[in-house]
Amino acid sequence: MEPARKRRISPVWEHFDLITPNKVRCLLCSRELGYNNNTSSMLRHYRALYENKEETGASPSHATRKQELDEALVSMIVKDTQPFTVVDDVGFRAFVSKLDPNYVIPTRQALKAMVEAKYELAKEKAKAKMETVVAVSLTSDMWTSINMDASITKASF
Template identity: 55%
Template structure:
């Protein structure tokens, strides 16, 4: 007997028996459902409405679709892709794929539902800590991101992203403090914030001072600054870094050079390795860049097919 003929999905992690209305934990398989049926209902008469079962299966697929969009950062337009529609048609010919607009509404409902549950959870905790950072999108739009950390009733460390809001205002301490305060008030944690972790930027430090909460400098940012300052004190090493950056930039911006590098590695019977460029905000990217250059130089064997100039 198919599990979904007597079970109804009620959330991402719970299902309900249509025969006895008992709720069971759901973890993407039907084993517990079948065990429940065999133990309690296998030899008893069943009166499950097939139409109700079909609706439950549709709700389950809708839930899975919404979760896929959220977890994999997929666009709403995926429901219009021919290959995706063909896949769902093969898996379940009876399933009616929602439109892009309908899917957007389903994701928004999921967001509101999850947000309310998280708010309720935050009301039960005594204190929280926040991490905050300003970042810029590929289109040069500024955003303020705030993440909350707390210990739940089971002594488990929990983390939830509170907001990633567009921040077109000047990044003054006053504006940043106002932005943080609005987020804290929205989530009902204004009087529960015990510490705010940020980078060492002067405006962030002044912002936390305005909020009058304990401040901690992000260890990753601090480590990056320490390493970068150490680089600056070694002129010979900086000269090597500069030359390596120019070399990597050349191969990353020239299609001909990039293809030639791959050909040489293939001719040598070695794995094709792409060059890595260092990133200012990640000190270990300098190490990765140098290590990759060294590996590529060894795998190409100083081939005459590549100029060393």
């Protein structure tokens, strides 16, 4: 069977399940990715989101630093309602490189997955809070700019 053979060849299959002939699911975040008989997108996804000492050979402090910077980037995107495309901006990339030349900026897709994960955590936290209240008023807004940049504002209560 083809998927079983690929699982033995590439260690990335430890973190993904083949759900259709053209789609895989990350076992860590449940994100679905396209699959075209190679593991490139799976490796990019895994490295961008879960890179650690075993995969990179980096020191524990480097892995921790990357996680801290990734979290700070996600917080900036959320708090300032920045588009995911900011990570592709030449000026932003140059600025980040001056701050920390060793930091690998996540791709737009990886950044989106990180924001989605942060959203899921915030949603669970909000659900827990709402279980203890009598009444709630929520507001949020989602839009797409002229440049097709998707944005969403946080809910307030």
